Amino acid sequence: MINEKENKRISKFLSLVLRHKPETVHIELDGNGWTDVDVLIERMREHQFNISREILAHVVSTNDKSRFAFSDDLTRIRASQGHSVDIDLGYEAQQPPPVLYHGTTENALASILKTGLEKRDRHHVHLSTEIKTATAVGQRYGKPTILQVAAGEMFQDGYRFYRTDNNVWLTDHVPVKYFTVIE
Template identity: 60%
Template structure:
């Protein structure tokens, strides 16, 4: 259906639109970050992207990070997490596993060990229950450093965690005392 290159290009474009700049394509994100599928396809085609529902569904189904999700009747789509725009995803608080992982690189380590993990321009800090996934995330920026997060201790201390549709654990901040490098 799509070459890997085309799939990656469109996936990145969807991330850009659904997570960061919906207004650039005239898209509005509604309840829980969803937008109308037909409207999204129309707006993308108006920007010469040549996309159909079948192509959109293929991108959603084959994205290895499960970045996108349809609603139950496939009429709406959203990014699962990672937004820099104001959107409430509707996730409910969940108890995390004992340890979670965060992948980073050396240039950020001093700041992290001083101030903890900050959400920066995103809605949440992203954590993984899988060390391999945390490593892959960090590898995009250089030599990976994997931090262990004492998530169960954080939760017991009153910190809130959410678990996204694609398996990413989300929290607002990870204080230094819960981080082991």
Template identity: 50%
Template sequence: MDTVKISKRLSYVLRHAPESIGITLSPDGWVQIDTLLRALAAHGHRVTRAQLDTVVADNDKQRFAVDGDRIRASQGHSVQVELGLTPVEPPELLYHGTARRNLASIYADGVHRGSRHHVHLSADAQTAHKVGSRHGAPVILVVAAAAMADDGHHFYRSANDVWLTDEVPARYLRGEA
């Protein structure tokens, strides 16, 4: 199995469907690496520890965190986990990458987390462009993050520097980057 397929499988299992291979995540999202590798193999996805370590180390978005003999997804979960994130002050502006086809809805209703725990934002337009490109013709929206924080919205920063918040109301969108 190549590293892209392994990364996608890990994202699916650790963020959305641990039960698909018969594992249970701890309340804070961790699972023993040996347990994960055995469960993947039992479901037809043989991954070695060396392959897993390569995927974790080489993932450009640092989607996974390893702590000793445990692993978890850094963010993006649709299953209930408590990542233990502490609210932090955001920069003045953050960026949200999306597909052009979503603009009318976003400008009317804001950005919502959908089935995930948080809305994901980027500190720079280039990263947001990469995110938006995954969904079609990308558009980069500028978010008035400091103004949101001043109005009581909470922001968090994951271990891989993704900015997270519960929602972005439309009034905080400042157009396209």
């Protein structure tokens, strides 16, 4: 269908427009982050991305982190998490596993040890159930550092957690007392 390089190029552009800057292609996201598939395809074509519904479906289905989702009727699409634009993904709070992991870089660790894990310009702090996933996230920007988060204890202390459709756990903040550096 398309080669891996083109798949990655389209995926990165989708992340930009569905998570951060929908205005790049003149689309609008509704209150839950959804946009019309046909409009998205049309607007992407205007920006040198000659894609079809089949190509879009391929990019969504082969994304290693399941970053995107179609509505049940396949007429709308959205990013699963990681937005910097104001939307409500509609996830319901739920009890997390006892331990979750966060991947970051060695360079960011000093700041994190002072303030905890903060969402900053995102909607939530992202956590994973596997060290492998956290390591992959941390490697994106340098030497990875893995934090083990006492999510069960946080939950017992009143912190809220949400699980996305692609099994990423979200919370607003992880204070320093709830994590340890493991790698």
